[in-house]
Amino acid sequence: MTSSRPDNVFHVSTWQEFRTALGGGGNAARTNTEPRIIYVHGELNAFEAADGTMTTCATFEEETGFSQAAYIEAFDPYGPWGWKDPEGELVDLQAAAANAQALQTQQHIGSNKTIIGVGDDARIVGANLRIRDADNVIVRNLTVSDSTDCFPEWDPGDTASGNWNSRYDNISVWTSTHVWIDHNTLDSGDLPPDALASVYGRPYEVHDGLLDITHSSDLVTVSYNRFEPHDKTMLIGSSDGRTADRGTLRVTLHHNKWTDIGQRAPRVRYGQVDLYNNYYVQTGPYDWYSYYWGVGRESALYAENNYIQLDPANDASTIIAKWGGVAMTEIGTRVNGKKVSALDAYNAANPTDTIGDDAGWTPQYRLKVDPTMSVPAQVELRAGAGTLR
Structure with a gap:
């Protein structure tokens, strides 16, 4: 790692250099508020240990004495365990293994940090970048790929068929303000939805979101990004029961491209979300598509001039x-x-559970809203990592 100004400008080319530039691992970086500009060169792999060796999921199992294979065998709902929540020693050991992974692959980003990828090949692989308790953060021109959770948890009560749930988003924004996520590419790496194994008859999901904005975060802009094939893409708002989110979660999403995603583009709770000039593309039929815009509890979604293929x-x-x-x-x-009202189409298909047509507010702070028909060309040209102009 080199620094042209040792106090605040860093050029990094390894995971450990990146962590050091942010103030260290764990809560050390989370509470670091020193202004720093960090330039990322090439690929940083979050599984690379401080000594340069590569860890794997097996590394964390060996450290803790846990076996995910034993977990899967023990809690098969079609076996003796049945449709009960997992519990006991294996659950405790799994938590320990998950903590070991988090210490290696989860990186907090504190206040007053700017992270910029250099050129068109800067990427971070295998990490959960967590912007938490922070103010004034910028992330630009990076590919952030494959935040694999080595130890997904089985929840038999999540849907009638149960679900595998994972802990990590590629980027998480928690209790943070004044955040700009711009010109990045976020993807699932080698494990998009159609590459996932099936366990207990359900997709063995090793990812959570690509970019989730939760826990009363506020004043966040997400612009000119590409969201590649993935299921649960963007959640805005933590849960129906988190009423502390009222009055926060003011988020702007513009000129982003979403390709072959399943849902949450975005799903909103409580937030006042301005969604304009985004481009949604389905390249063919795929069985994980569910919906794009989730109108959740006390949400105020304002969608203007979006193009959907x-x-x-x-x-x-x-x-x-x-x-x-x-x-x-x-x-x-x-x-x-074609000019189509998605809201009218939804209400026609759901006459006993309609959605009103007034979010109760009008966006005030936009430089320009482009005509809808110009959106595909503009977004294709300018969105994603490596396209800064």
Whole structure:
């Protein structure tokens, strides 16, 4: 690691150099508020240990005496264990193994940090970048890939068929303000949804979100990013029960591209979200698609001039899903080139559970809203890592 100004400008090319530039691992970086600019060169792999050796999921199992294979065998709902929540020593050991992984691959980003990828090949692989309790953070021009959780947890009560759930997003924004996520590419690496194994008849999901904004974060802008094939892409708002989120979660999303994603683009609770000039693309039929815009509890989603390319297998009524919300504003949507109201389509398909057409606010702070038909070309040209202009 080199620094042209040792007090605040760093050029890094390894995971350990990156962590050091941010103030260290664990809470040391989380509480570090010194202004720092960090330039990332090439690929940083979060599984690379401080001594340069590569850890693996097996490393964390060996450190703790845990076996994910034993966990899977023990809690098979179709075996003697049945449809009960996992419990006992294996659950405790799994928590220890998960903590060992977090110490290696999870990196906090504190206040007053700017992280910029250099050129078109800067990437961080295998990490959960967590912007937590921070103010004034910028992340630009990076590919952030594959935040694999080595130890997914089985939840038999999550849907009628159960689900495997993971701990890590590629980027998490928690209790943070004034955050700008710009010109990045976020993906699932070698494990997009169609590459996942099936365990207990359910996808063995090793990822959570690509970019989640939760826990009363506020004043966040997400611009000119690419979200590559993934299931749960972006959650805004922690849970229905977190009423502390009221009055926060003011988020702007513009000129992002979402390709072959399953859901949450975004799903909103409580937040006042400005969603304009985004481009959604389905390159063909795929079985993990559910919806794009989730209207959750006390949400205020304002969607304007977004372009959606749906596969013929999907109807415009699927664009919106209702998760306890009562209203949103939608203006200027185009679906496959045609003017279409996704909200009208949803309400026509769900006449006993409709959504109102007024989010209760109007965005004030935009430089420009582009015509919907110009969105695909603009986003293709300018969105993602390596396209800074």
